[in-house]
Amino acid sequence: xxxxxxxRDGTINVEREGFIQNPEEWEPLPGAIDAIxxxxxxxxxxxxxxxMPGLGRGLFDMAALNAIQKKMNKTLAAAGARVEAMxxxxxxxxxxxxCRKPLPGLFEQIGERYRVDLRQVPxxxxxxxxxxxxxxxxxxxxxxxxxxxxxxxxxxxxAEFPLGTRVHVDLAAFASVLIAEDEAAQAAEDEAARTxxxxxxxxx
Ligand SMILES: [Mg+2]
Ligand SMILES: [Zn+2]
Numbered sequence: 001x002x003x004x005x006x007x008r009d010g011t012i013n014v015e016r017e018g019f020i021q022n023p024e025e026w027e028p029l030p031g032a033i034d035a036i037x038x039x040x041x042x043x044x045x046x047x048x049x050x051x052m053p054g055l056g057r058g059l060f061d062m063a064a065l066n067a068i069q070k071k072m073n074k075t076l077a078a079a080g081a082r083v084e085a086m087x088x089x090x091x092x093x094x095x096x097x098x099c100r101k102p103l104p105g106l107f108e109q110i111g112e113r114y115r116v117d118l119r120q121v122p123x124x125x126x127x128x129x130x131x132x133x134x135x136x137x138x139x140x141x142x143x144x145x146x147x148x149x150x151x152x153x154x155x156x157x158x159a160e161f162p163l164g165t166r167v168h169v170d171l172a173a174f175a176s177v178l179i180a181e182d183e184a185a186q187a188a189e190d191e192a193a194r195t196x197x198x199x200x201x202x203x204x
Pocket of ligand 2: 098
């Protein structure tokens with residue numbers, strides 16, 4: 001199963017000061033919805049992992065979160081795209097939970113639910129916490145330079161970013177790279193199979 005773990009705010013939709021508290025505040029980033037559609041078409045199941053401390057602080061409730069989710073799903077569906085599920089941490093930093101990124105709890109829940117080896121799973125987000133959580137869970141870490149990632153457009157990345165973090169301008173660029181690499185890997189596999197067949201067919 002091909003799975004990709006994606007952050008929400010600042011990665012799929014515009015990041016807002018004080019959290020997204022209602023559907024009106026949820027606005028997709030340019031190219032992000034189409035990126036998810038392209039990932040789906042390439043065989044990827046897309047799952048969101050998001051910190052939602054606004055829940056723990058009482059800034060919004062489950063009904064609001066569901067309404068936001070509904071708007072996102074509707075927007076995705078209109079583009080032929082789909083997010084399988086959203087895993088979220090409802091806690092505040094003071095709760096001392098194990099699911100708040102940069103801890104890997106959410107990613108581990110996803111790995112268990114879908115029974116996938118997280119070492120094969122790319123994870124993408126706009127903040128250093130996303131990347132740290134991805135690495136802690138054993139995923140392949142990707143950073144997008146939208147949302148919180150925007151000021152990090154430095155080369156090399158600041159030291160708090162784990163070694164091996166791959167950087168893309170946005171989710172659209174991330175999807176293009178992932179899909180191109182899959183196609184290249186598939187082509188190499190096909191070529192190897194053809195070579196093996198040709199070899200088998202050659203009389204010695
Ligand atoms: Mg984010
Ligand atoms: Zn949590």
